[in-house]
Amino acid sequence: MNKKIAIIIVAGGRGTRANTKSDDLPKQYKSINGVPVLKRTINQFIKMDIIDYIIPIIHKDDSELYSSLNLHGERLLEPVSGGKTRQLSVFEGLKALKKHQPELVLIHDGARPFIEQQTVNNVVIALQEYEAVLPVTNVIDSIKRSSNGKIIGGSEDRTQLYAAQTPQGFHFESIYNAHKKAISFSDSFSDDSAIAEWAGIEVAMCEGSVDNIKITTAEDFLRAERILDMGQIMETRVGTAYDVHQFEQGNEVILGGVKIPHDAKLKGHSDADAVLHVLTDAILGALALGDIGTHFPPSAKKWKGEPSKTFLEFAISELVKRNGRINNMDVTIIAEEPKISPHTQKIRQSIANICNISIDRVSVKATTSESMGFLGRKEGLATMASATIELPRDK
Numbered sequence: 001m002n003k004k005i006a007i008i009i010v011a012g013g014r015g016t017r018a019n020t021k022s023d024d025l026p027k028q029y030k031s032i033n034g035v036p037v038l039k040r041t042i043n044q045f046i047k048m049d050i051i052d053y054i055i056p057i058i059h060k061d062d063s064e065l066y067s068s069l070n071l072h073g074e075r076l077l078e079p080v081s082g083g084k085t086r087q088l089s090v091f092e093g094l095k096a097l098k099k100h101q102p103e104l105v106l107i108h109d110g111a112r113p114f115i116e117q118q119t120v121n122n123v124v125i126a127l128q129e130y131e132a133v134l135p136v137t138n139v140i141d142s143i144k145r146s147s148n149g150k151i152i153g154g155s156e157d158r159t160q161l162y163a164a165q166t167p168q169g170f171h172f173e174s175i176y177n178a179h180k181k182a183i184s185f186s187d188s189f190s191d192d193s194a195i196a197e198w199a200g201i202e203v204a205m206c207e208g209s210v211d212n213i214k215i216t217t218a219e220d221f222l223r224a225e226r227i228l229d230m231g232q233i234m235e236t237r238v239g240t241a242y243d244v245h246q247f248e249q250g251n252e253v254i255l256g257g258v259k260i261p262h263d264a265k266l267k268g269h270s271d272a273d274a275v276l277h278v279l280t281d282a283i284l285g286a287l288a289l290g291d292i293g294t295h296f297p298p299s300a301k302k303w304k305g306e307p308s309k310t311f312l313e314f315a316i317s318e319l320v321k322r323n324g325r326i327n328n329m330d331v332t333i334i335a336e337e338p339k340i341s342p343h344t345q346k347i348r349q350s351i352a353n354i355c356n357i358s359i360d361r362v363s364v365k366a367t368t369s370e371s372m373g374f375l376g377r378k379e380g381l382a383t384m385a386s387a388t389i390e391l392p393r394d395k
Contacts, residue, residue, distance in 0.1 A: 004053075004101065004103050004104070005053075007051050007105070008107045009045070009109075010089055011038050011041075011059075011110025012059045012062075012083075014059070026059070028110045029062070031356070032215075039069045040113035041111070042073075046075070050120065055077040055079070055080060057079065057080050057082045057090070058080070070356075080092050087186075087189050094179055114211045120167060123169040126169070126206045127171065131174050132168070132196040133169040133204050133205070134164055134168050134193045135205075135212070136164055136207075137209070139161040139163055142155065164193065165209075165212050166191075170192065170196065211227055233392065234390040235391055236390055237389050239283055239286030239386065241278045241291075242383070243274045243382065244274070245268055245381060245382075246380040247380050248265060251263065255273060255274065256350050257273065257275075273308035276308035276351075277292055278383040280312045280315045283326075284315050285387075286389045296310075324392070325390050328386075329351065329362050329385065330363040331362075332365045332366070332385070333367075348363070
């Protein structure tokens with residue numbers, strides 16, 4: 001099929017059922033094995049060549065949270081602010097897609113991070129014959145009916161019952177017109193297939209996946225981690241790196257994204273953050289992807305003065321693309337001056353924030369060269385790092 005396909009990823013809800021006493025972050029920004037739910041979901045579609053446009057729908061107050069995901073992809077469009085209901089949010093996405101003229105549109109829950117290529121293929125193939133398609137799984141449990149929540153009032157025939165999933169697929173103009181028409185009737189349809197049914201569009205079913213779960217409660221996060229652990233055999237890799245920078249005239253050094261007052265600054269093409277440089281190299285080394293100069297050559301003017309956070313975020317994005325995760329990062333800073341120890345905790349937290357991992361996975365130590373060599377003469381400083389990561393191993 002050569003039709004232009006777009007996907008709307010709905011992620012504007014508050015997800016309060018997944019909150020705990022110590023964590024009220026919207027569920028789509030909570031992490032599973034160190035990677036936020038929404039980032040996992042969007043990255044799944046970034047990897048699918050069948051998709052031409054990806055448009056996330058986010059809450060109007062979540063711009064900073066979304067930016068912190070550090071998502072990159074040529075087909076990933078700018079996020080759109082949603083409405084007060086899921087239905088209105090999807091319609092905002094459809095309106096934003098109108099100018100791109102997709103022929104087919106898929107609509108997916110941002111809280112379903114385990115979507116597989118096969119399920120998407122099933123939907124798209126079925127759209128060759130039908131105007132609307134819904135991926136489903138068979139209902140296995142016996143279903144009982146009760147009017148008061150206490151006494152069983154009857155049993156349902158489970159052979160005629162199916163659990164609905166996403167992405168739900170539609171011919172773009174059909175679902176756009178159905179949504180536009182439905183607004184004057186109600187803004188609380190449960191999903192897009194319900195709107196299609198209401199508009200008289202025949203909705204077909206295709207095979208979904210039992211792993212395509214929707215994260216709804218705090219317990220679902222534990223289930224999601226079990227799915228990841230059972231579905232992948234992981235291998236451990238270690239990358240190491242070394243970096244050194246001279247001092248030059250200035251009034252502060254930047255290490256780990258933290259500005260430290262000093263009577264000099266570090267010399268370099270970017271902001272010369274030797275800590276973030278060495279961590280970038282360590283991760284790229286563990287991934288066997290060369291070094292920082294391979295991807296950000298100092299001869300390129302565009303990287304002049306670039307914050308080194310950019311380089312580390314790139315290395316992390318390459319790790320996430322491969323469904324990998326960080327186990328530990330260990331940095332040693334070698335310098336006579338400035339004094340590093342008063343700033344190590346702040347540097348650890350900065351690195352943890354950039355990498356979206358907990359601070360207990362980041363170690364930062366400082367030492368001197370006992371006044372020997374160029375470091376002892378205070379001509380510059382050096383950094384060493386190791387990064388321990390896990391990657392799925394080919395079976």
